[in-house]
Amino acid sequence: MNSDLNLRQNSLPRLFIGADQPKVAAPPQVAAAPQVPLSSPDITEAEIDAVTAVLRTPHLSFGPELRDFEAALAAYHSVPDAVAVSSGTAGLHLALLTLGIGEGDEVIVPSFAFVAVANAILQVCAMPVFAEIDPVTLNLDPAAVERAVSPRTRALLVVHTFGVPAEMDTLQAIARRHSLFIIEDACEAIGAEYQGKRAGSFGDLAVFGFYPNKQITTGEGGAVLARDPVYAKHLRSLRNQGRSEIGEWLDLVETGYNYRLSELACALGRVQLSRIGEILALRRASAERYDALLKGIAGLELPPLILPHRIISWFVYVVRLPEEVDRDQVQAALARRGIASGRYFDPIRLQPAWRTYSGAGAATLHLTESIARCTLALPFFNRITMSQQEEVTAALGEAIDTGRAF
Ligand SMILES: Cc1ncc(COP(=O)(O)O)c(C=O)c1O
Structure with missing residues (x-):
């Protein structure tokens, strides 16, 4: 039996493995929702x-x-x-x-x-x-x-x-x-x-x-x-x-x-x-609070709050981790404290489905790849509270310090 098939058989639901198994499948295991989600809709x-x-x-x-x-x-x-x-x-x-x-x-x-x-x-x-x-x-x-x-x-x-x-x-x-x-x-x-x-x-x-x-x-x-x-x-x-x-x-x-x-x-x-005026103002205020809180973490690069000729519509709050820190470890440390985070974005060209793409422009994009390696989206939504943002800041600061010690 080849190992691929083995794998697939092992992942079959218990219900189908043998006659003596219970006839009702166990409810699917749903991961517990993080206490501080990455995003959250604002429905009134x-x-x-x-x-x-x-x-x-x-x-x-x-x-x-x-x-x-x-x-x-x-x-x-x-x-x-x-x-x-x-x-x-x-x-x-x-x-x-x-x-x-x-x-x-x-x-x-x-x-x-x-x-x-x-x-x-x-x-x-x-x-x-x-x-x-x-x-x-x-x-x-x-x-x-x-x-x-x-x-x-x-x-x-x-x-x-x-x-x-x-x-x-x-x-x-x-x-x-x-x-x-x-x-x-x-x-x-x-x-x-x-x-x-x-x-x-x-x-x-x-x-x-x-x-x-x-x-x-x-x-x-x-x-x-x-x-x-x-x-x-x-x-x-x-x-x-x-x-x-x-x-x-x-x-x-x-x-x-x-x-x-x-x-x-x-x-x-x-x-x-x-409600968009109110929504964008809430998001800007959340971004400003993060900016003030996270400034204290050495080596962490924050997104600019103001850019020439532009008004930003805050979609996500994405920081760049210090290069020497392992992002997976930081995400795992945040997750252990119930804080969600996201890799925004892995370059499309490096996605498994796109690795073999050979069209024009397939050459390595060094800047894209070096930036994408250290970006991390933090919890960010209209109603995020100051105490949630403080919690994220404390957890992130600790995770980065631990990451540096390795
Ligand atoms: C830049 C960009 N384009 C397209 C999409 C696709 O939108 P949808 O998920 O509604 O199909 C997204 C969704 O996140 C996006 O961020």
């Missing part, structure tokens, strides 16, 4: 009322909440159209399809990002080209982007990492010079501003994500902003199986997807968006 009675009200209507999909949520998103960003979709990843997929990006095309992306950005490019049979990041903003470095442009490049997928806006004026100039599309990935950056304009209002299309760890949530969900009504119409058709807006339900004008967002999710998103 207003959201609960809005979602409950939807349940009292016959409209659970394609109703007034979708229309209102989309209108509010578009107005907040001063763009003509927003198209709500089932996730940020679905939004990226549709954005690429809408711009006609496909086989043989290259799209420049950061490797220091959530893997969905590269997966979506592969989904349309195009090739991600990974480019180096700026060490301060952690966003695409415009000089590296310029070097990565080839005759096959069709678009820049610009991620506003951790809610810090990318250097849009320089990136837009590069895109103009080489006739490239810009897709903004603002999944982590709703409410961020660059030179007085909101993230998401620069690109040909811009994508948002509303997973529960985001500044505002719809449970699962996302949206694509479009400045061109032709793109908006195409997005609406693609998210709904390729239906035309004016035709009958079963009139399909192209091949599409079910990337719709339910009325329940839209109601949740509409109320969350109406």
